[in-house]
Amino acid sequence: MDNAGSHAGPGTGTATGSAPDTGNPDDPGPDSGSEPGSGLDPDSGIGTGTGTGTNVTPKVNMSMNMSTGGPPAAAPAPPLAIRLALPVDAPAIAAVHLASRQVTMPYLPPQRRTHDEVTRWIREIVLPQCHTVVAARGAEILGYASVRGELLDQLYLRPDVRRAGIGSLLLAAARRHRPAGLSLHVFQLNTEARAFYAHHGFRVVATDDGSANMENLPQLTLRWTPAAAPVPPRGTP
Numbered sequence: 744m745d746n747a748g749s750h751a752g753p754g755t756g757t758a759t760g761s762a763p764d765t766g767n768p769d770d771p772g773p774d775s776g777s778e779p780g781s782g783l784d785p786d787s788g789i790g791t792g793t794g795t796g797t798n799v800t801p802k803v804n805m806s807m808n809m810s811t812g813g814p815p816a817a818a819p820a821p822p823l824a825i826r827l828a829l830p831v832d833a834p835a836i837a838a839v840h841l842a843s844r845q846v847t848m849p850y851l852p853p854q855r856r857t858h859d860e861v862t863r864w865i866r867e868i869v870l871p872q873c874h875t876v877v878a879a880r881g882a883e884i885l886g887y888a889s890v891r892g893e894l895l896d897q898l899y900l901r902p903d904v905r906r907a908g909i910g911s912l913l914l915a916a917a918r919r920h921r922p923a924g925l926s927l928h929v930f931q932l933n934t935e936a937r938a939f940y941a942h943h944g945f946r947v948v949a950t951d952d953g954s955a956n957m958e959n960l961p962q963l964t965l966r967w968t969p970a971a972a973p974v975p976p977r978g979t980p
Contacts, residue, residue: 821881823909825916828875828887833866834858835884836877839901840865846902850932851958869897876916878909888913890920895927914943924968931961940965 828836837858844851856864869875873889873896886900886909895917900910917925927945929936949964956962 823878823880823885823912825876825878825912828870828877830866830870832877832884832887833870834862836865836869836875836887837861839884839886840897840899842902843899847905847935848930848933850930850960873897874920876913878913885909886913888917890917890925893921893924893926895925898927910939911943918967922969924966926964926966928956928962928964930958931963937963937965940967943967 841854841856841858841861845854869889873891875887875889875897877884878886878900884901885904887897888895889897895914898910898913898917900913925945926948927940929940931937931950945965945967947963948966951962951964953960953962
C-alpha cells in the first residue's frame with residue numbers, strides 16, 4: 744500500500760495504497776497507508792451509546808426554566824489532541840484505515856482484509872514496529888500516522904474530517920519525531936496527497952513502476968529534509 748501521497752495527503756484522510764507493509768499519508772486530508780499482508784497495513788467502528796436516569800428529565804426542565812425557555816446549551820466538543828496510540832485504539836485505527844482507503848483511493852483493488860484482520864495487523868505489527876500517533880477528540884479517533892525509522896509509513900484520516908488541518912497536525916508530529924528528515928511512498932494517482940506533501944516541502948526523489956507494491960500501481964518516493972541553518976558571517980561573535 745502506499746501512503747499518503749500515494750499515501751499521504753492533507754486534510755482528512757489521505758491515503759496511499761500499498762500493501763500492508765508500509766503506508767503513506769494524504770492530507771486533503773491525508774491518508775496513506777499500506778495493507779495487511781506484508782506487515783504494515785490493515786477499520787473498526789467507534790460506537791456510541793445513550794443511557795437514561797431517573798433524574799435526567801427534572802434537571803433538563805429546571806435548566807430550561809432558569810434560562811430563556813429554550814433547550815439547554817450543548818456541551819462543548821472535547822479538544823483535539825495528538826497523542827501516542829495505544830493497543831486499545833487498534834479497532835478504531837483500523838476503521839479509519841479502511842474507510843479512508845475506500846473513499847479517497849477508489850482506484851485501489853477491493854479490500855481483501857476484514858476489519859478484524861486489519862485490527863490485528865495494527866495491534867501486532869504497526870504499533871510494535873512504528874512510532875504511531877493518533878488525532879483524538881475525546882474517545883473518537885479521527886486519524887493516525889505511523890513512522891518507522893525515517894519512513895512515514897501510514898497517515899490516514901477519517902473521511903468526514905478531511906480538510907480541517909488534522910493531517911497537517913499529524914505530519915507535524917511525525918516531523919518532530921524525525922526532525923532530520925522523512926521519506927514516504929505515494930501512488931502517482933494520488934494527486935491530492937502529492938499536492939499535500941509538496942505544500943509541506945516534500946520533493947520527489949525516486950519513481951517506480953509499481954512492481955514492488957501489492958497494488959501494482961506506479962508510485963513516487965518523496966523526501967523532506969529541513970532547511971539548513973544559515974551560516975553566520977566570519978567574525979560574528
